Amino acid sequence: MRTQNATAYRFLTPYLLIFAIFWIWPIISSFIISFQATRTVPWRFAPAFNWGRLIGDPAFYNALKNTLLILVIQVPVMIALAIVMAVLLNSPLLKARGLYRFAFFAPVVVGEVAYSAVFRLMFSLDFGIVNKLLNSVGIPKIDWFSNVTPAMALIMIAVTWRWAGYNAIIILAGLQSIPEDVYEAATLDRVSKLKQFFHITLPLLKPVIVFCAVLSIIGTMQLFTEPFLITERGGPGGGTETLGLLLYRQGFRSLNFGYASAVAYTMAGLAIAITLVQLWLMREPK
Amino acid sequence: MAAVTLTNVIKRFGVFEVVHGANIDIADGEFVVFVGPSGCGKSTLLRMIAGLEDISGGDIAIGGKVMNDVEAADRGIAMVFQSYALYPHMTVEQNLSFGLRMNGNPKADTERRVKRAAEILRIDELMQRRPKQLSGGQRQRVAIGRAIVREPQVFLFDEPLSNLDAELRVQMRVEISRLHKELGVTMIYVTHDQTEAMTLADRIVVLKAGNVEQIGAPLDLYDDPANRFVAGFIGSPKMNFLGAKIVDTSNSAAIIELVNHGGARLRKPLREAFPAIGAEVVLGVRPEHFFEAGQGDCDIPVKADVAEHLGSVSYVYANAGPEELIVEREASRQRASGDHFTVSIKAERSLLFDKAGARIR
Numbered sequence: 224m225r226t227q228n229a230t231a232y233r234f235l236t237p238y239l240l241i242f243a244i245f246w247i248w249p250i251i252s253s254f255i256i257s258f259q260a261t262r263t264v265p266w267r268f269a270p271a272f273n274w275g276r277l278i279g280d281p282a283f284y285n286a287l288k289n290t291l292l293i294l295v296i297q298v299p300v301m302i303a304l305a306i307v308m309a310v311l312l313n314s315p316l317l318k319a320r321g322l323y324r325f326a327f328f329a330p331v332v333v334g335e336v337a338y339s340a341v342f343r344l345m346f347s348l349d350f351g352i353v354n355k356l357l358n359s360v361g362i363p364k365i366d367w368f369s370n371v372t373p374a375m376a377l378i379m380i381a382v383t384w385r386w387a388g389y390n391a392i393i394i395l396a397g398l399q400s401i402p403e404d405v406y407e408a409a410t411l412d413r414v415s416k417l418k419q420f421f422h423i424t425l426p427l428l429k430p431v432i433v434f435c436a437v438l439s440i441i442g443t444m445q446l447f448t449e450p451f452l453i454t455e456r457g458g459p460g461g462g463t464e465t466l467g468l469l470l471y472r473q474g475f476r477s478l479n480f481g482y483a484s485a486v487a488y489t490m491a492g493l494a495i496a497i498t499l500v501q502l503w504l505m506r507e508p509k
Numbered sequence: 510m511a512a513v514t515l516t517n518v519i520k521r522f523g524v525f526e527v528v529h530g531a532n533i534d535i536a537d538g539e540f541v542v543f544v545g546p547s548g549c550g551k552s553t554l555l556r557m558i559a560g561l562e563d564i565s566g567g568d569i570a571i572g573g574k575v576m577n578d579v580e581a582a583d584r585g586i587a588m589v590f591q592s593y594a595l596y597p598h599m600t601v602e603q604n605l606s607f608g609l610r611m612n613g614n615p616k617a618d619t620e621r622r623v624k625r626a627a628e629i630l631r632i633d634e635l636m637q638r639r640p641k642q643l644s645g646g647q648r649q650r651v652a653i654g655r656a657i658v659r660e661p662q663v664f665l666f667d668e669p670l671s672n673l674d675a676e677l678r679v680q681m682r683v684e685i686s687r688l689h690k691e692l693g694v695t696m697i698y699v700t701h702d703q704t705e706a707m708t709l710a711d712r713i714v715v716l717k718a719g720n721v722e723q724i725g726a727p728l729d730l731y732d733d734p735a736n737r738f739v740a741g742f743i744g745s746p747k748m749n750f751l752g753a754k755i756v757d758t759s760n761s762a763a764i765i766e767l768v769n770h771g772g773a774r775l776r777k778p779l780r781e782a783f784p785a786i787g788a789e790v791v792l793g794v795r796p797e798h799f800f801e802a803g804q805g806d807c808d809i810p811v812k813a814d815v816a817e818h819l820g821s822v823s824y825v826y827a828n829a830g831p832e833e834l835i836v837e838r839e840a841s842r843q844r845a846s847g848d849h850f851t852v853s854i855k856a857e858r859s860l861l862f863d864k865a866g867a868r869i870r
C-alpha cells in the first residue's frame with residue numbers, strides 16, 4: 224500500500240511541481256506583495272501602504288459598487304432565465320432539441336473578442352440593430368456607451384447572453400434527474416403543472432441552482448472582459464469599471480503590483496464570503 | 510360503487526400495438542391481479558385505467574362511467590408505483606397531505622385523513638422523516654398511505670413489492686391483503702410474480718404479449734387452465750410438459766403415448782374434443798401430481814439429477830430421456846443425484862394440450 228502510494232506520487236511529481244510553481248506560489252507571493260510598497264525600488268514591507276489606500280480609495284469603492292450591482296441584478300435574472308430555458312428544453316413538445324441545446328451553449332464557445340465586437344455593433348448608437356428595433360416600436364434611441372445606466376445594462380445583457388445557456392444546460396441535467404413518476408404521482412394528486420413546478424421541480428433543483436449561483440457569483444466577481452472590451456475599459460468615465468478592471472489597471476497599466484494584489488485578495492475574499500452566505504441561506508433544513 | 514370495466518381496450522405506441530383488445534370486468538370491491546411475463550402490457554393496462562396513458566381504442570369505465578377522456582385526477586383512483594414515487598424533499602406527513610393541501614382541502618379533514626392512513630399502516634412514528642431516511646418497506650407503506658389519503662374508489666398497484674427483499678415481500682403482501690379487507694374497495698394489482706397473484710387475488714387476469722389469456726379465481730386457473738401458457742405460468746415450480754402422441758380414440762377417451770418415455774401409454778378420458786389419431790399433443794403434469802410407482806395410470810422411470818430439499822417437500826430435477834421433469838416428493842423421501850426411480854401419472858391429474866397450446870378437454 225505504502226509503496227503503491229509512493230509510486231503514484233512519483234508519477235504525479237511533474238504535475239505537482241507545475242502546480243506548485245504556477246498556482247501555489249503566485250497565490251502566496253501575491254499575498255506577500257499585497258503587504259509591500261511596490262512603487263519604490265527595492266520593494267519594502269509596508270502593510271498600510273496598499274490596504275490603507277484600498278480602504279480610502281474612491282476608485283475602489285466605485286469598482287466595488289459596480290461589481291456588486293451587476294452581481295445583484297445579473298445573477299438572479301440569469302439564473303431565472305436559465306431555469307426557464309432548461310424547462311423549455313426539457314419539454315416533450317420541443318422538436319429539434321439537440322439544435323436548441325447547441326444554440327444555447329454556443330455563446331460560451333464564441334471567442335470573447337469576437338462576441339464583444341458584435342455586441343458593440345449591435346448596440347451602436349446610429350447603426351445598431353438594437354436601436355433600430357427600439358425605434359421601430361416607438362422607443363427613442365439609447366446611447367448605450369456614453370451613459371452609465373444603459374452601459375451597465377448593456378454589460379448585464381451581454382454577460383447574461385453569454386452564460387444563461389451554459390447554466391441552462393447544467394440545470395437541464397438536474398431536471399432530467401427528477402424521476403417522471405414523481406410528476407405522475409402529483410398529477411394523480413390533482414396538482415397543476417404550475418404548482419408541480421413550484422412545489423416539486425424548484426425544490427428538487429435547489430442543489431443544482433445553488434451550484435450555478437455559486438459559479439456565477441465567482442465569475443461575476445472577476446468580471447473583466449465585457450467592461451474592458453464592450454464599454455471600453457469601464458467607460459463611460461469609470462461608470463462600468465469593475466474590480467477585475469481596477470486590478471488590471473493598477474497591476475498592468477500602472478505596474479502597481481502591491482495594490483493590484485490587495486484588490487485581488489479583496490475580490491477573492493468577497494467571493495468566498497458571498498458564497499458562504501449563499502450556501503448558508505440555501506442549506507438543507509435538518 | 511366502483512366496478513371497473515374494460516371493453517376492447519387497445520393501446521398503440523406509434524404503429525406498435527401492445528394491448529390487443531382487452532375485455533376485463535372487475536366487480537366493486539374485488540381484488541384483481543394482472544399477471545404475466547415482462548413486457549406483456551400489465552403496466553400499460555394499469556396506466557390506461559389510471560389515466561396516465563391515452564387509450565387507442567375501446568372503453569374504460571369506472572363506476573359505470575366511461576373514463577376515456579376524464580383527467581387522471583378525476584377518475585377516483587389512486588396508484589402506488591413500483592418505485593414508490595415519493596416526493597423526496599417532503600417529510601412523510603407532507604407526502605401524505607400534499608395532494609389535499611394543494612387542492613385546498615379543509616385542514617382538519619386533511620389531518621384526520623393523514624392520521625387515519627398513518628394508523629392503518631403503522632407509520633405514525635415516521636411522520637417527520639424524509640423518504641431517504643426510510644427503509645424500502647417503510648417507503649412502500651408511505652406510498653400506500655398516500656393512496657389511502659385520497660380515499661379512492663379504486664386502488665392501482667404496479668408491482669409494489671418488487672423492490673423489497675423476500676421476507677418483507679411476504680409481510681407486505683399480508684398487509685395489502687388486510688388493507689383490502691379493511692377498506693373493502695376495488696384493488697387492481699400488477700405483478701409478474703405468480704405467488705403474489707395466487708395469494709392476493711380474488712381473480713387473476715393472465716396476460717401474454719398484450720392478450721388476455723384467461724381470467725379466473727386463483728385455484729380455477731391452477732386446476733383448469735385454458736391453455737398451456739396459463740398452465741405453465743400459474744403454479745410453482747412450473748408444470749411439466751411431456752411430448753405425446755394420440756394413438757387411439759375410443760369410448761370418450763384418447764390413448765396417448767408419451768413419445769420420450771419408451772412408449773408408455775395413458776388413457777385420458779375426454780369430454781369435448783377428440784384429436785385425430787397420430788396428432789402430436791403435450792401432456793401437462795404438475796410436480797405435485799407425480800405419484801409413487803404403480804399408484805397412477807402410467808409409470809415412467811426417471812433418473813434424479815439434482816434435488817432441492819426445502820424441509821417440508823423436496824423437488825427432484827429428474828432426467829427422463831430428453832425431457833427434464835420436476836418431481837415433488839415429501840422431504841422424508843430424499844433422493845441423491847443419480848438415483849433411478851419410477852413415477853406414476855394419473856389421467857385425472859394431468860392436462861392435455863394440442864400442439865398450438867390450446868387445452869383439449
Ligand SMILES: Nc1ncnc2c1ncn2[C@@H]1O[C@H](COP(=O)(O)OP(=O)(O)OP(=O)(O)O)[C@@H](O)[C@H]1O
Nearest residue numbers: 522527545546547548549550551552553554700701
Ligand atoms: N412509452 C412507450 N413507448 C413505446 N413502447 C412502450 C412504451 N411503454 C411501454 N412500451 C411497450 O409496451 C409493451 C408493454 O409494456 P409494459 O410496461 O406494459 O409491460 P409490463 O407488462 O408492465 O412489463 P414489466 O413486468 O417488465 O413491468 C412493451 O413491449 C414495451 O416495450
Ligand SMILES: [Mg+2]
Nearest residue numbers: 551552553667
Ligand atoms: Mg410494468
